[in-house]
Amino acid sequence: MQASRTSYDVVIVGGAVVGSATAYFLATNPDFTGTVLVIEKDWTYQRSATALSSSSIRHQFSNAINVKISQFGTEFIRNFKENVAVDADTPEIGFHENGYLFLAGDERGADVLRRNHETQVACGADVSLLDPDGLGKRFAWLNTEGLTLGSKGERGEGWFDSVGLLQGFRKKARSLGVEYIEDEVVAINREGDRIVSVTTRGGQVIACGMLVNTSGTNSKVMARMAGLDIPVEPRRRSIFVVDCRTPLGPGVGLTIDPTGVFFRPEGKFYLMGTAPRHDPEVDPADFAVMHDEFETEIWPTLANRVPAFEAVKVVNSWAGHYDYCTLDHNVILGPHAEVRNFLFANGFSGHGLQQSPAMGRGLCELITYGGFRTLDLSPFGYERVVANRPFLEDAVI
Known part of the structure; x- marks a missing residue:
């Protein structure tokens, strides 16, 4: 499948729940007026962490910021129909609030x-x-x-339909102009301290102003394509x-x-x-x-x-x-210290589904405003990887 353009303001690599949440918040933010392309290698999502998770959300974390992230996730899920409504065919996600x-x-x-x-x-x-x-x-x-x-x-706290959440994000984003293609990134092209384009298996070279890595268990591979590294393992x-x-x-x-x-x-x-x-x-x-x-x-x-x-x-x-962060079991979120237009959203360690609304919103804010506006997610930044300074989350299941 070919992209309709040769250049986009934002290219998101990985179209499961975190990538699609990012696309959704960009598409629904009136202050963002750029173009967005999501590249996903498998539109069935059958083997995505989103589809294969235990589909749950909790507020019981050891770290206050993780509590607040999931509290926003709960709020988003409770108002899911209103948030993602496109037509009468809004997905049901059946939130079972059993705790x-x-x-x-x-x-x-x-x-x-x-x-x-x-x-x-x-x-x-x-x-x-x-x-x-x-x-x-x-x-x-x-x-x-x-x-x-x-x-x-x-x-x-409870559980819900994970694929329904993903499809709600995706459908709303596409209805507002976000483009999705089914293809695979095979090269990330870097010039000095900037990512300039990606090459797909389908043979397209697509220029980008910003690259967002939401590729789950392939996130380390994607980072290494750009000459970067992260402590994330499947x-x-x-x-x-x-x-x-x-x-x-x-x-x-x-x-x-x-x-x-x-x-x-x-x-x-x-x-x-x-x-x-x-x-x-x-x-x-x-x-x-x-x-x-x-x-x-x-x-x-x-x-x-x-x-x-x-x-x-x-x-x-x-x-x-799990895309498991071996440093501290928390996501690595935001720009690389030197390659500032390469954004990470990797290493969720099993929390990606429930954290996707807050993470998508946070990435949207970074891209649109250059910083966080609602919830300060800076403790998850790449700088802690460079400093080998864990930001620990103890409640991992």
């Missing part, structure tokens, strides 16, 4: 939940702390043995959907065991997984499901924590990838 339940298994873990709770409440998040007795009374399906504390999101995570003989009842939230193993309802079934292993980076084209992880780690852990899960049957499974 997250983090569980601690020792005093150290409880201290972390208390410390995080102070941060979350200071940001206006609605989160409750529950002792083992309180957990048992509120969640009859939960085995509280060995638990010291729980942290429950009461409002603003990390694989497998998801399993199970049928449970004894349903847990209504109102169950996304529950995280102290081990990091988690589950949430998925219609009449339950979706289960665990945090990515701290193995060396994987091939981003490797989507093999780690079935041994379910048998040896996920199911035994959850069968102990939720007795009803002793009798389950796997009905579906898939593997996806």
